[in-house]
Amino acid sequence: MNQDIYEIINYSINQSKPNIALRKYLKHISFNDGRLFVIAVGKASWLMAKTVTEIINKKIDKGIVITKYNHSNGIIQDFEIYEAGHPIVDEHGLIATKKVLEVTKNLNANDDVLFLLSGGASALFEDTDVNLNCLQQINKKLINSNADIQEINTIRKRLSNVKGGKFARHCYPATLHNFILSDVISDQLDSIASGPTVNDSTFKKQVININKKYNLNLPESIINNDTITNLNNVNTTLIGSVKMLANNLKDICTKKGYKTTIVEDDVNYSYKVLYDKLIDLAFNNQNPSNKLAFIFTGEITIEVKGSGLGGRNQHLALLCAEKFKDLNNTTLVCVGSDGSDGPTDAAGGYIDNNTYQKAFSLGLNISEYLNNYDSYNCLKKLDQLIITGPTNTNVNDFYLLLIG
Numbered sequence: 140m141n142q143d144i145y146e147i148i149n150y151s152i153n154q155s156k157p158n159i160a161l162r163k164y165l166k167h168i169s170f171n172d173g174r175l176f177v178i179a180v181g182k183a184s185w186l187m188a189k190t191v192t193e194i195i196n197k198k199i200d201k202g203i204v205i206t207k208y209n210h211s212n213g214i215i216q217d218f219e220i221y222e223a224g225h226p227i228v229d230e231h232g233l234i235a236t237k238k239v240l241e242v243t244k245n246l247n248a249n250d251d252v253l254f255l256l257s258g259g260a261s262a263l264f265e266d267t268d269v270n271l272n273c274l275q276q277i278n279k280k281l282i283n284s285n286a287d288i289q290e291i292n293t294i295r296k297r298l299s300n301v302k303g304g305k306f307a308r309h310c311y312p313a314t315l316h317n318f319i320l321s322d323v324i325s326d327q328l329d330s331i332a333s334g335p336t337v338n339d340s341t342f343k344k345q346v347i348n349i350n351k352k353y354n355l356n357l358p359e360s361i362i363n364n365d366t367i368t369n370l371n372n373v374n375t376t377l378i379g380s381v382k383m384l385a386n387n388l389k390d391i392c393t394k395k396g397y398k399t400t401i402v403e404d405d406v407n408y409s410y411k412v413l414y415d416k417l418i419d420l421a422f423n424n425q426n427p428s429n430k431l432a433f434i435f436t437g438e439i440t441i442e443v444k445g446s447g448l449g450g451r452n453q454h455l456a457l458l459c460a461e462k463f464k465d466l467n468n469t470t471l472v473c474v475g476s477d478g479s480d481g482p483t484d485a486a487g488g489y490i491d492n493n494t495y496q497k498a499f500s501l502g503l504n505i506s507e508y509l510n511n512y513d514s515y516n517c518l519k520k521l522d523q524l525i526i527t528g529p530t531n532t533n534v535n536d537f538y539l540l541l542i543g
Contacts, residue, residue, distance in 0.1 A: 140489060140525070143395055144472055147539065148486075148525065150391040151384060152476055156532040157183050157257065157320045158190040160378035164318065165194040171314060173249030176242050177202040177218070180264040181257030181332060182225070182477045183320050185211045186531035188218055188255060201242055205235045205263045207479075210529040225262040226282055226482075227275050236266045236301060243306075246313035254306075254315055258322030258477065258533035260332030261292060266300040269361070274298060277355060284353050285442040287407055288323060292333040293341045294349055294357070297364040299333065304367030306335035317375040322477075322535045324405045324437055326380050336373055339366035381405075381535040384476055385436040388537060397432035397541065406437025406538070410455045413439050417540055418462050421469050430543035438535050447513020450481025452536055453524070456488040457514040460505055464495035470541045474525055477533040481515075486527045487536070488518040497521060 175197050179188040184206045192199070192215060202218035204211065207225040214220070223232035246252070267274055277298065281291045296303030307315055315336055323330045328337045343362065350357045385404040392399040402420070406413060413435065420433050441451045452473035459471050474480075474487035498505050498521060508517035518524045 144470065144489065144541070147388065147391050147395065148472070148474060148527070151387040151537065152527065152530050152532060154387040155379060155384045155476055155534045156530070157187050157379050161187060161190045161318060162194055164376050164378060165191065168195070168316060170197050170251045171249045173247060173251065174200040175251050175253065176200055177253045177255070178239055178242070179204045179255035180260040181320070182207050182210055182259035182529070182533040183257035183531050184255060185215070185220070187257065187318070187320070189215050191253065191255070192216060203235070203239050203242065205232065205239070207259055207263065207529070210531070223263045225259050227278050228262045228265045230271060232263050232265050233267070233271065236264055240266060240309060243309040246310060248312040250313040252310045252313050252315045254317050254336050256317065256332050256336070257320040258332060258535075260335070261295050261302070264301060264332065264335060267298055268300065269298050277357070280355060281353065283443045285409065285440050286349070286353055287440050288438060289327070289330050290349050292330050293345050294355065295333045296339060296341060296366050297346055297357075297361045301335050302333035303329070303339040303341070304334060304337060304370055307337070307370045307373050308367055311372050313372065315373045317373060319375060319377050320533060321377055321380040322533045324381065324407045326377055328375060328377070337375060338368050338370050341366065379532070379534055381436045384534045384537060385434055388434045388436070388539065392432040392434070397430045399432040399434065401434045404436045406435050406439060408440065410439040410441045410451060410458070413538065414455060414458055417459060417471060417538065420540055421463065421466055421542065424542050425467060427543045430541070433540040435538040436535060443512050445510060445512035447508065447511040448483060448516055449512055449514035450475070450483055450485070450487070452480045452487035453483070453485060453514035453518055454509070454512065455538070456490045457505060457517055458509060460490045460494040460498065463490060463492045466492045468492065468543050472525070472539040472541070473536070475536045476530060478527040478530040483515045484526060485515060485518075485524040487525045488514065488523055489525060490523060494521060494523065
């Protein structure tokens with residue numbers, strides 16, 4: 140990976156971290172005279188909680204962080220820190236959420252709850268009446284299908300006692316201050332982490348259709364599990380989004396001398412559709428007079444059919460390798476801003492016009508790896524994985540096409 144690409148990835152992710160915006164907004168917050176509780180949930184929750192302790196002057200009566208395994212960076216004063224499973228909920232997530240609900244049992248109208256939410260909380264923050272094994276199987280089926288994140292979270296809300304506005308009800312009558320780092324398209328608040336603290340906009344007919352579409356066989360008790368639509372104790376501030384990620388990418392690419400275009404900042408469709416768009420752009424813009432950068436941000440969907448290891452970004456990158464062999468000076472970078480793509484330690488991968496020949500010389504059959512959905516192991520052998528480690532942010536994925 141050349142130095143330009145390395146610097147583009149680092150800059151765009153670092154500028155998308157929540158601490159910068161959170162510092163600005165926290166300076167203007169006013170609290171009641173009662174107790175203050177801080178709950179931080181999601182992949183960026185450790186950094187968000189740490190930022191709170193550095194900015195606010197009011198005593199924190201209790202703080203809790205729930206984040207993904209290996210995503211915390213040490214002790215935070217006045218906070219209990221829990222790590223749990225993602226993207227599939229596990230027992231540690233259920234236990235940690237119970238700890239949060241113990242905090243909310245005896246709140247009064249003079250108390251404040253500062254709720255710091257980032258992507259990943261749909262798996263990390265869960266209280267449910269559903270058997271854990273059953274809950275895990277439903278989530279696995281949804282994630283491995285071609286369901287988009289809105290469909291997945293619509294079902295998750297019905298499985299949960301804290302999603303779909305229900306956690307805000309647990310906090311009543313305290314004042315709830317939401318600070319949300321968005322990882323969803325159009326920043327639809329009730330879809331971010333399945334909307335635990337905002338009014339829900341989904342309805343029963345959607346649940347019925349999704350249940351049928353993906354053969355989930357959900358019982359009536361889950362389909363009929365209502366969400367919350369009339370919250371009035373909540374103040375919400377959006378502190379970051381996928382649009383911000385796109386603009387950060389544009390800034391750094393422009394500084395690097397690329398003529399830069401944000402093509403789409405709301406990708407929310409099959410990887411096959413984005414593949415076609417990337418190939419068309421690459422072939423139609425060869426040998427430019429100036430270096431070109433084309434930016435897509437959002438989230439592709441993919442139905443996993445093989446038994447290999449990979450993620451949607453790695454799979455898309457590898458899929459483009461064969462076509463790219465006929466191009467010149469062309470590179471594709473596919474990255475998850477949170478540092479994890481699928482159940483791997485990679486944020487994504489990159490390929491260029493030399494990747495296919497490199498694979499051939501190493502005796503690697505790219506088609507076989509793709510058919511088995513084993514992009515991680517192929518890119519690892521090619522030394523073309525992108526590994527950032529946990530980034531302490533989560534504003535969705537980006538796909539960067541560089542030409543020249």
